[in-house]
Amino acid sequence: MIIGILREQNDARVALVPDVVQQLLKENNRIIVERGAGEAAFYPDVAFEAAGAELASREEVLSSAEIIISIAPLEDKDLAVIKAKALIISSYQPFADTSYLEKVSRYPLNVLSLDMIPRITIAQSMDVLSSMASVAGYRAVLMAANLLPRYFPMLTTAAGTIPPAKVLVIGAGVAGLQAIATAKRMGAVVEAFDTRAAAKEEVQSLGAKFVEVEGAKDDKGAGGYAVEQTEEFKQKQRALVHEKALKSDVIITTAQVRGRKAPVIIKKETVAEMKPGSVIIDIAASTGGNCELTEDNQTVVRNGVTIVGDSELAAGMPMHASQLFSKNVFNFLKVFIKEGQLNLDFNHEIIKSSCILLEGKVLFEKK
Secondary structure, three states, rough: OOOOOOOOOOOOOOOOOOHHHHHOOOOOEEEEEEEOHHHOOOOOOHHHHOOOOOEEHHHHHHHHEEEOOOOOOOOHHHHHHOOOEEEEOOOOOOOOOOOHHHHHHHHOOOEHHHHHHHOOHHHHHHHHHHHHHHHHHHHHHHHHHHOOOOOOOOOEOOOEHHHHHEEEEOOOOHHHHHHHHHHHHHHOOEEEEEEOHHHHHHHHHOOOOOEEOOOOOOOOOOOOOOOOOOHHHHHHHHHHHEEEEEEEOEEOOOEEEEOOOOOOOOOOOHHHHHOOEEEEEEEEEHHOEEEEEOOOEEEEEEOOOEEOOOOOHHHHHHHHHHHHHHHHHHHHHHHHHOEEEEEOOOOHHHHHHHHHEEOOOOOOOOO
């Protein structure tokens, strides 16, 4: 197969790194990489050439590749150049928005969406959502520490003892757990909240206190996502979060419900009463944010509280984020590429779930 890798237009990451290119070449594939594709992630063209990839222009990659892998969905001008029946691999997030899928369906293309890979045991090594969430959780704590006008750890000095910072993590999925672990390593006192009962043991295993609100609806079949809660529960949740927020120096929010607007957990009234100098890092910003005052891709200060809205924190660590993304993609490719031949077996659960477009026909149905 001829596999094409493009330079991302608004992202420092690259979809495949040279080490993975080498592994794919051993499987009788041919790799074509757009010049400069890995520069922003510190993977120069010479590294791709040394790995055995061919360098080409963007148009050459688009027009010749049988499989094109990108982190962000391609634009119209790119779609028009791709050869018929080519396979595109990216993250289309159809649960959130089907308009882009409708746009791609005008072309006779096949599309596999990485965010649609089922969250099952055999697909864990392909889960780009978890890989990028882990990077985001780590970065969120570093960003908070940089913005916070005080130390994270407890310090005993000749001038007196400084108590540790208090960190509240909302949402104990992959991003939240990484944030907890990172904040603990930096010496903070950490509390965490999640509607899923299964998260309690994981939170406690990392040394954090689990903040529990009674009456949560826990859907074990939600594939690791949170589920929509009742209004009564939300009121209890907001009251407890309000109480904890006023004592916190840092709040990191990660709670998202698949296909819906992120739940508003921190109200503006809570922010108004928080300690001056406190920091909120809202990783759910792209779907509305968990804080009522969050602005996506913006850092704002309200009542002395710094609120960072950033759902793309992983892109700020492009070298290792690219490495993880690339390895996920490699494990995914192994499902349907054998000895350089493509085989989309729709009896395979991973293929069936992730294929959202087949030769221009939309397969995705929102349930």
